[in-house]
Amino acid sequence: MTKPLDDQEQFGLRLGLVARLWRAEIDRRLATFGLTESRWLTLLHLSRLPQAATQRELAEAVGVRGPTLVRTLDRLEAEGLIERRTEASDRRTKSVHLRAEAAPVLERIEATAAAVRAQIFSDLSQAEVTTCLKVLEQIAGKLGGTPRAMRLADEDR
Amino acid sequence: MTKPLDDQEQFGLRLGLVARLWRAEIDRRLATFGLTESRWLTLLHLSRLPQAATQRELAEAVGVRGPTLVRTLDRLEAEGLIERRTEASDRRTKSVHLRAEAAPVLERIEATAAAVRAQIFSDLSQAEVTTCLKVLEQIAGKLGGTPRAMRLADEDR
DNA sequence: AATCAATAGATAGCTATGTATCAAATTGCG
DNA sequence: CGCAATTTGATACATAGCTATCTATTGATT
Numbered sequence: 311m312t313k314p315l316d317d318q319e320q321f322g323l324r325l326g327l328v329a330r331l332w333r334a335e336i337d338r339r340l341a342t343f344g345l346t347e348s349r350w351l352t353l354l355h356l357s358r359l360p361q362a363a364t365q366r367e368l369a370e371a372v373g374v375r376g377p378t379l380v381r382t383l384d385r386l387e388a389e390g391l392i393e394r395r396t397e398a399s400d401r402r403t404k405s406v407h408l409r410a411e412a413a414p415v416l417e418r419i420e421a422t423a424a425a426v427r428a429q430i431f432s433d434l435s436q437a438e439v440t441t442c443l444k445v446l447e448q449i450a451g452k453l454g455g456t457p458r459a460m461r462l463a464d465e466d467r
Numbered sequence: 468m469t470k471p472l473d474d475q476e477q478f479g480l481r482l483g484l485v486a487r488l489w490r491a492e493i494d495r496r497l498a499t500f501g502l503t504e505s506r507w508l509t510l511l512h513l514s515r516l517p518q519a520a521t522q523r524e525l526a527e528a529v530g531v532r533g534p535t536l537v538r539t540l541d542r543l544e545a546e547g548l549i550e551r552r553t554e555a556s557d558r559r560t561k562s563v564h565l566r567a568e569a570a571p572v573l574e575r576i577e578a579t580a581a582a583v584r585a586q587i588f589s590d591l592s593q594a595e596v597t598t599c600l601k602v603l604e605q606i607a608g609k610l611g612g613t614p615r616a617m618r619l620a621d622e623d624r
Numbered sequence: 625a626a627t628c629a630a631t632a633g634a635t636a637g638c639t640a641t642g643t644a645t646c647a648a649a650t651t652g653c654g
Numbered sequence: 655c656g657c658a659a660t661t662t663g664a665t666a667c668a669t670a671g672c673t674a675t676c677t678a679t680t681g682a683t684t
Contacts, residue, residue: 318584322489324603327530329486331610332479373484402632402679427475430606442599446481449587453488559649559662
């Protein structure tokens with residue numbers, strides 16, 4: 311047997327793996343409602359942003375690039391859950407709005423996300439979660455990606 | 468402003484984001500060598516597995532499904548870095564081997580991975596990294612995904 | 625006022641991941 | 655011994671992320 315990977319080497323590998331597993335678990339639970347992570351995450355952020363958020367603001371909150379959000383919104387719009395409105399003040403921008411049809415879907419999302427969190431964090435102390443989150447924050451900072459939503463959350467402390 | 472996400476809610480989001488950023492950073496550094504994460508990660512695992520590992524074993528070590536590995540190997544084989552050999556003992560399986568051309572590439576990968584780790588972990592204590600890794604392990608366990616390579620590493624302790 | 629730079633969103637094309645399914649080979653049970 | 659179940663790798667299709675590039679609109683500078 312060859313030499314095993316040390317903690318730091320394992321870290322990146324595990325990080326990617328856990329992120330994929332997490333996504334898969336949520337996809338599995340929400341699949342029957344026609345939702346995938348990119349869509350439910352976008353709906354969730356949309357519900358927590360001020361009204362009339364633009365696509366740019368929403369993309370920054372979700373943590374994806376413009377083109378990624380465009381396709382997600384295309385799907386959500388086709389499903390009748392959101393609508394894009396051209397704003398008179400700046401005709402380049404489009405504000406994104408939840409439609410009434412999204413309300414029950416959002417309830418489902420909140421419930422499922424809470425259930426997954428309960429499952430995942432059940433045996434972890436708050437201190438461990440906080441430490442891990444802090445580490446993730448620092449890594450994100452070093453890698454140059456700190457979405458607006460996260461900075462705002464930090465400022466709330 | 469609406470209510471911010473709490474620590475647990477943020478956790479999943481940050482996890483996915485940091486994993487993407489990490490991948491992007493390594494891709495950026497290795498792009499000039501024609502490597503992307505899936506390829507360098509596969510080469511790295513291959514170099515640390517016993518000789519004549521099958522595709523199935525390699526997929527489990529890397530932490531991806533069969534079809535994902537198949538396509539990665541297709542690329543690596545086309546680039547002349549690895550070769551697949553049909554084994555006489557079980558003609559269903561194919562063992563995967565590094566070719567001599569892969570040696571300098573692996574050196575490059577090791578050096579780059581070490582540099583990225585140095586950058587990422589520079590301001591983090593060993594204790595924080597270990598705690599975070601433990602949290603990731605536990606989450607992976609709850610989500611049902613613990614690749615063989617990780618279990619082996621654990622057993623080394 | 626005209627022109628040029630910057631910004632917002634959309635589109636195309638790449639890489640990568642997953643599930644579902646298939647063919648070939650092997651295993652094992654009756 | 656023979657046929658069904660299992661295993662391995664490959665393929666098809668869908669989702670999702672990215673960069674690069676395009677159009678439309680706005681803003682800024684001269």
